Amino acid sequence: MKADPKVQRRLLDLQAIDTALAQLAHRRRSLPERAELEALARELSALEDERVRAQVAVDDLDRDIARLEKDVDQVRARKSKDEARLAAGSGPARELEALQHELVSLNRRQSDLEDAELELMEQRETAQGVLDGIERRMAEARDRRAATEQRRDDSLAEIGKEEEFKRSARQPLVGDLPADLVGLYDKIREDTGLGAALLTAGRCGGCRLELSGADLARIRKADPDDVVRCEECRRIMVRTNESGL
Incomplete structure (x- = not known):
């Protein structure tokens, strides 16, 4: 493949844009807020499990207290009935004594029932305190999650603007380059992450390896408009006055 040396050098401008886009994509994937949100999700899940257990404990105590209250009411009703009969003084002496x-x-x-009820009410107060504490921790975690989501969204918006700027610069540059050259560059970039690199002082800027004498001789013999590639990494090598040829 052949391309004007000036056109080949413009591949470096294209590669700079694509490298910046790749770095932005990496930033998008590795935002610290993502890990923070995952940790918060685990924290909230664990707190929800605690909340459910604490709520069950409160509900169980409420049920036990209600049962005792019913028992106390029954005893009081029976007492009132007996006291009324005793006050009336009607009936045999043996029955009144009974x-x-x-x-x-x-x-x-x-x-006994009221003492048991009081003890359960104290237990319920403690259980409710545990439940309230868990719910406060959940509210705090949700607040932290909301703040973290806002930071994440702000960072993503900033990255998006930078990506849009880079893509807007890439499009006209690609349009000015030969389609076959761009096609080769894109294929190499998709395979290796880097499509073109400088040849500097006899060293490939893509794989950072020093070229052998035979490779340097081959490149010296190539026409200026020949598109040369590294034998090691197969990337396009762009020649300049600093290539060491």
Whole structure:
């Protein structure tokens, strides 16, 4: 393939743009906010598991407290009924005596139930505190996630503007170059990441290897408009006065 030496040198301008675009793509993929968001997602997932367990603990205590309250209400109702009968003083003496014994038993039962209920209410207060603490941590994590997402979006917007600027410069440059030369360059770049490089002081700028004497002799014999390639990395080598030929 042949191309005017000046045209070949413009491949370096194209490569500079493509290198910048590749660097921008790498920045896009490796934004620190991405890793931060992944860590926050794991943190929120773990907190949600904790929240569910804490909520279950609160719900279980609420259910137990409700059961005890129902039992206390039943005892109170029974006491009221017995006290009314005892106050009326109607019935055999033996029955009235039995009512008195039952009231003693009911008072003891009520006291035991109320003590148990108080203990459960204290446990519930502690469990609710745990749940509230988890929910506060989740809210803080969500705030950090929102701030991180904003930083990520700002960075992506900045990268997008730079990419648009580089692409707008690339398009007319490609349009001015021979299609076959651009096609070769693009194929090499897709395969190796770098399509063209300077030949400087007998060294390929693509693979950084020093050319052998035979390769240098071959390139010296090539016409100025010949498109020469590195035998090692197969990239297009652009010759200048500093190529060491």
